[in-house]
Amino acid sequence: MTTVIAESSIPAPAVEDAAPAGRLRLVLGKMLAARGVLVGAVIVLLLFLLAFGGPFLTPWNYVTPDYLAIRQPPSGQHWFGTNGLGQDVFAQTVRGLQKSLIIGLLVALFSTVVASLVGACAGYFGGWTDRALTFLVDLMLVFPSFLIITIISPKLRGAGWIAFVALLAAFNWMITARVVRSMTRSLKEREFVRAAEFMGVRPLRIIVRHILPNVASFLITDATIAVGAAVMSETALSFFGFGVRAPDVSLGTLLAAGTDQAPVFPWLFYFAAALLVLFVLAINLIGDGLRDALDPTSEGARPPRKSRTRRTSRSSK
Amino acid sequence: MTTAVETDLLTVSDLTVDFAGVPAVRGVDLRLRRGETLGIVGESGSGKSVTSLAILGLLPGTAAVSGSVKLDGRELVGLPNKELSAIRGRKVAMVFQDPLSAFTPVYRIGDQIVEALRIHQDLDRAAARKRAAELLDLVGIPSPDRALDSFPHEFSGGMRQRAMIAMAIANDPDILLADEPTTALDVTIQAQVLDVLRTAQRETGAALVLVSHDLGVIAGMADRVAVMYAGRVVETAGVDELFARPQHPYTLGLIGAVPRLDTSGGPLVPIPGGPPSLAALPPGCPFAARCPLAEDRCRTVEPELLGRPDADGHLAACVRSAELAERAPAPSEVYPVPEVAPAVADTAVREDREPVLRVSGLTKTFPVLKGSVFKRKVGEVYAVDGVELDIRRGETLGLVGESGSGKSTTLFELLHLAKPEAGRIELLGQDTAQLDRASAHRLRSDIQIVFQDPMASLDPRMPISDIIAEPLLAQGAARELIARRVPELLRQVGLEPAHASRYPHQFSGGQRQRISIARALAVSPQLLVLDEPVSALDVSVQAGVLNLLQQLKAELGLAYLFVSHDLSVIRHLSDRVSVMYLGRTVEAGAVDAVFEQPRHPYTRALLSAVPLPDPAAERNRTRILLAGDPPSPTERRTGCPFRARCPVYAALPATRHARCETETPVLTEAAPGQDHTAACHYPEA
Structure with a gap:
């Protein structure tokens, strides 16, 4: 046996027969090792704590006005100041943060999942599946989504925010799906996908194990952008009275209300804006980490294993 | 040596090329005399192509070139681009590896050759065009006047490479630089193109620098050879001297590692390890880590390229070259050669072994479609049109054919495990036409494939433990079994189980193929x-x-269907061989019978086209050059499909032509009961 080992250095002793780490463990390990992911996760966690613990920290409620303090700058009593009605901006911001965190994360998650599945299925199966799914995508693209949401949302009034999330996600996945479809079509021709087919791996499994990890870089970048976009499109709808309605607030409605007053009463705008930026930034950090962890060739996330003697010169460029 | 200096046409001394601090060429010395052919051999990454590009100043701006390249006494390194342009094409012309990308696709071939002519010579259009037609005629392109008006994509690979050579010799250059000119071509086309190169050299009297990884091509073409390793020339000598008495262990290893067409069986001599990374070269000889003769002094100082005074230009960069010259050992005496146990096929009679795969009359056609919205069929490509295969347990069937002969289509038809368009596929006694989904899925574990390019066939985003576990998972194997099997498999193919959680890109090419x-x-x-x-x-x-592969076959009693265009490899590994031409099996049989007494004229031509890594034998062979390219598979011809290129048909008296023209030959045995069939009407001619 030993003589044939032309390329490996030494035949390993039998001691190392512990089960080798699978992809899931490797990706998780790499993600946790990256500092950006930890920082991002901690920020998101803190934001959630603030959103749901914040209301208990202040005696003020997000609707009740304080007629003694109207448009007051931040002070010991009103930490983030008050607005034109005398409502406490801190209480409003944390209340808005609750909504926006959930809406932003869920919309991005749902739309990315739908987009990747529809896109990958259309690209992988081809033929009639492709034609039907592409038709659906095109149909959804030409529908004036705003109008449809306007028509449907009164009917969904009782269903609460989850219906709103579903609605936003439903009009947010098509372009991503088209990109995933074309990427899948080229991946499908690659030999490793063919190899999996000849091994008898089932189509859906090929999509999950081979296709999606290889489009993951795009999906993750797209999802992190979608988080910010979802918060903003929720704002637009809220502005027209759909989605989050007064007296309830979201970060979007706060921003919309505060934008024109920002130069004079900055506390009405900048606290909400800063939290949104922080949120999107944290999501980006996590996304970057995830992307690096999934991409074995990315420099930043390569495990510090250089000490392991042998060359990989011909492969690593 | 001293007398040669006056006649040196090109002198390269101490040429170094760096790419962003990473060396690619580290001090190369070459000399080229007028009219001679210098072969540069080396593996990928050895710096051979970079050297040839550096001579012409064709490297990108990121490359830092130093040293000296003197053409007829004139220094080329550091010459401004404008002055170099006057030399390129005029004094030194280049033939590139990939002829498709070497022509501009939107201009006609003729215009491009005319352009090359008119840049360097004062000719009017008509005269230049006439000269271009002469050039195309010289390189053997049929009806050159019509060919001038063709676009590059209308030419086949071999024709394009001929046209490329025509363009290179258009201005009677002093030096032709050919960088792997035949690597992308089939063997019969390679033989044609090498022949054209010889003609071109004879007509122009130019010196030829032939860069190749193929020792056979070098042996047949070169007068002198320079062997490159890790960016340096490690040995240079006359071609006979180099192949007969190599003085560098790397050259010796290379010669031992090539499978030969004229011998079969037995283990090859592998050189352990892989080429070093030029970014982090250890001190001393770069080959020391792979060298069985390495001593302590090899690891301290890098040896100079030196020769003994009586060696007649035979130089080697090895501290033990004198010893090698004296002892002249065979490669297997220097390198450790693995023991390969006899395979099942060697111990049992063929008839006693049960069949693993039987294919008869396999056909596959692809429709040719036109139109974008409503596609209509305008024709058919007969990709596979009558393939016969027969593999028994423990044996290797080599499937040979040139590109377009339907090898890959045949494979994919087999692997689909579905009902073929026509014919019959029987795997382990089960007819694939009668399989239901569940049994087809079960049968998948009995037939597995290893692809050509290991980088493309391994998912770059999966650690190799998951990659190797995939077929097990697909067959629903238990988690414990998978955990046990993966390290076992890695050890079986000679990799370390500890590397299981690495990704494919962290391995070298050979290791990746082992993972596959x-x-x-x-x-x-x-x-x-x-x-x-x-x-x-x-x-x-x-x-x-x-x-x-040989060892696994012996250990596990596997049967292989080995597809290759490289006949030496087939000869080395196979028990039986099957030759395909235009989607048909034209000859099949035991490997020794087919290679020693080929009965089909196509097989004979194929065999004679394979270059041997042995200069003396190579010079004494008679070649059968086939005319033209394989015809298009879009039409089904009556009679023998090979007859248009067949030397036997051409030599036959007209009275016997009719049979080849009307009757399609079927596979017939050489003698009753003998395992050697050929589809030719006149196999003895």
């Missing part, structure tokens, strides 16, 4: 389909993989 093999073996198949498994690998690494 491990994946295929995971479900203990009976038949392994190997689709050109070593053609993407360097010679020294290829030998290791071929030895591994």
